[in-house]
Amino acid sequence: MSHKSENISKVKNTGEAKTKKANNGLTAWEIVKISRHSGRPVFQDYLKLIFENFIPLHGDRYFADDPAIVGGFAELEGNKIMLVGHYKGKNTEENIERNFGMAKPEGYRKALRLMRLAERFNIPIVTIIDTPGAFPGMEAEERGQAESIAKNITEMAKIEVPIISVVIGEGGSGGALGIGVGDKILMLSRAIYSVISPEGCASILWRDASYAPDAAKALNLTADALLKLDVIDEIIEEPAEGAHTGVHKTAENVKNSIIKNLNLLGNLDVEELLKNRSSKYSNMGKYNDINKG
Amino acid sequence: MAWFKKVDTEKKTPRKTLWVKCKKCQSHIFAKEWAENLNVCPNCNFHGNISSADRIKLLFDKNSFSELYSNIEPVDSLKFVDLKGPYKDKFEANKKKSGISEAVITGHGKINGIHVSAALMDFRYLGGSLGSATGEKILRAANYAYENNIPYIVFSESGGARMQEGVLSLMQMAKTCNGIARLNKKNIPYISVLANPTTGGVTASYAMMGDINIAEPFSVIGFAGRRVIEQTIGEKLPDDFQTAEYLLKHGFVDSIVNRKDLKDYISNVLSFYNR
Numbered sequence: 001m002s003h004k005s006e007n008i009s010k011v012k013n014t015g016e017a018k019t020k021k022a023n024n025g026l027t028a029w030e031i032v033k034i035s036r037h038s039g040r041p042v043f044q045d046y047l048k049l050i051f052e053n054f055i056p057l058h059g060d061r062y063f064a065d066d067p068a069i070v071g072g073f074a075e076l077e078g079n080k081i082m083l084v085g086h087y088k089g090k091n092t093e094e095n096i097e098r099n100f101g102m103a104k105p106e107g108y109r110k111a112l113r114l115m116r117l118a119e120r121f122n123i124p125i126v127t128i129i130d131t132p133g134a135f136p137g138m139e140a141e142e143r144g145q146a147e148s149i150a151k152n153i154t155e156m157a158k159i160e161v162p163i164i165s166v167v168i169g170e171g172g173s174g175g176a177l178g179i180g181v182g183d184k185i186l187m188l189s190r191a192i193y194s195v196i197s198p199e200g201c202a203s204i205l206w207r208d209a210s211y212a213p214d215a216a217k218a219l220n221l222t223a224d225a226l227l228k229l230d231v232i233d234e235i236i237e238e239p240a241e242g243a244h245t246g247v248h249k250t251a252e253n254v255k256n257s258i259i260k261n262l263n264l265l266g267n268l269d270v271e272e273l274l275k276n277r278s279s280k281y282s283n284m285g286k287y288n289d290i291n292k293g
Numbered sequence: 294m295a296w297f298k299k300v301d302t303e304k305k306t307p308r309k310t311l312w313v314k315c316k317k318c319q320s321h322i323f324a325k326e327w328a329e330n331l332n333v334c335p336n337c338n339f340h341g342n343i344s345s346a347d348r349i350k351l352l353f354d355k356n357s358f359s360e361l362y363s364n365i366e367p368v369d370s371l372k373f374v375d376l377k378g379p380y381k382d383k384f385e386a387n388k389k390k391s392g393i394s395e396a397v398i399t400g401h402g403k404i405n406g407i408h409v410s411a412a413l414m415d416f417r418y419l420g421g422s423l424g425s426a427t428g429e430k431i432l433r434a435a436n437y438a439y440e441n442n443i444p445y446i447v448f449s450e451s452g453g454a455r456m457q458e459g460v461l462s463l464m465q466m467a468k469t470c471n472g473i474a475r476l477n478k479k480n481i482p483y484i485s486v487l488a489n490p491t492t493g494g495v496t497a498s499y500a501m502m503g504d505i506n507i508a509e510p511f512s513v514i515g516f517a518g519r520r521v522i523e524q525t526i527g528e529k530l531p532d533d534f535q536t537a538e539y540l541l542k543h544g545f546v547d548s549i550v551n552r553k554d555l556k557d558y559i560s561n562v563l564s565f566y567n568r
């Protein structure tokens with residue numbers, strides 16, 4: 001699901017300006033724009049700034065090596081981990097090469113292979129989420145885009161080492177969740193996580209993609225909203241204007257948050273870890289039990 | 294994920310009480326004949342939507358099905374309002390129209406004498422979309438199978454995740470698959486039946502995770518929407534793209550089974566379960 005953030009100036013004034021409350025006075029749509037900012041730090045920035053001794057590992061062993069998902073062994077202040085993340089480019093050329101961080105089945109299958117490898121090596125997993133969504137292409141469907149995501153979501157429930165997922169930019173729907181079933185879900189304060197892009201939602205429910213700001217607000221896709229809905233566990237602070245205005249500070253915050261949560265999860269035995277993960281996801285969502293009034 | 298909002302159900306023509314127009318071959322079928330043929334076109338074998346109640350009648354031994362978890366209903370936790378009004382109004386209107394209070398009916402019963410837990414999605418309710426209550430019921434039915442050591446069967450017909458519940462609906466993919474993961478670990482069989490349409494977040498979670506995946510003929514089954522893909526690649530897709538037949542060819546379903554044969558097919562498969 002590609003987005004069209006370029007048309008911002010054409011967006012109708014639909015009254016969402018009046019609804020600034022949370023998020024330091026920013027609207028949901030302003031946060032969407034920050035999360036997609038061309039200068040926003042991406043996977044490779046964090047790789048450079050906070051991870052060491054990265055040993056990239058390639059391929060899903062079935063079909064190909066998807067450049068939209070990168071992974072391998074890495075160290076985070078001496079903690080040995082398996083690092084897996086969406087890889088957006090830093091410029092147009094790189095983005096084309098990396099398919100804008102939109103993974104294909106081989107990307108999700110590589111991610112699962114590396115997560116199983118982490119289990120064998122008994123090291124925790126850190127996944128970095130930043131994608132507009134899984135790639136909506138013919139060959140992706142042909143090779144089982146749905147199956148690859150479904151499989152990852154199911155298998156991540158069974159992985160016997162801690163998993164920490166960090167949403168650093170765009171958490172685009174199933175494409176994000178395919179590497180996002182963590183014991184802890186951390187999210188930068190100007191990142192977004194959504195079931196559908198605001199543009200996609202607006203074009204279906206408003207019949208006009210230019211209502212994206214309204215859809216962005218309605219979807220509750222900001223870190224503040226998702227913490228309240230018990231979807232994420234922790235908000236990692238970044239500068240109010242966005243991580244691109246303070247890359248080093250943001251990276252430092254990401255590092256500290258991951259390490260803190262690694263330590264928390266490291267105290268659990270496998271049985272507790274899996275039980276907690278299972279109950280975390282079993283309790284996701286809000287419904288009405290009419291027997292309970 | 295939820296691109297398929299506009300996927301057609303039975304289009305209501307002015308003569309709807311008398312005639313049904315087949316969406317595949319466009320022929321007009323006498324409504325009584327259509328219903329007697331289990332909403333399957335006698336001309337071209339297109340399998341139209343069927344209500345969860347009719348599916349239960351078709352699949353379960355007489356009077357053997359007991360509904361569970363009908364107490365779980367949706368809630369408008371985001372106070373979601375779109376062009377057509379609040380989500381709350383929408384699901385209440387859908388409840389009135391369809392007579393069911395969620396897009397899935399759950400329960401347990403016997404299929405040719407074999408006791409199973411089951412979840413039957415219903416396209417009439419908000420396009421069979423996956424919301425929090427839908428996910429809760431599907432998980433509970435999986436857990437019922439787990440506790441009772443009986444097979445689990447899910448019938449999907451769904452446009453995908455329910456946008457009006459935002460990320461909460463996305464998380465239902467993880468929630469339902471968590472239930473499937475538990476069944477896997479306990480070696481309890483899980484059969485997924487994919488009907489027309491099964492798309493988006495439902496395909497990308499429990500619907501594709503069957504130990505056996507069965508599709509009804511000509512069902513549309515896919516992840517991204519056809520139009521979205523056509524826009525992305527800038528060309529028209531082949532006619533059979535994302536059909537049951539296409540998925541069979543590419544290795545993602547075990548079998549395509551006619552609706553009338555599903556009951557015997559399922560019980561036959563389960564007769565091999567030796568635990």
Ligand SMILES: [Zn+2]
Binds near residue numbers: 334336
């Ligand atoms: Zn026909």
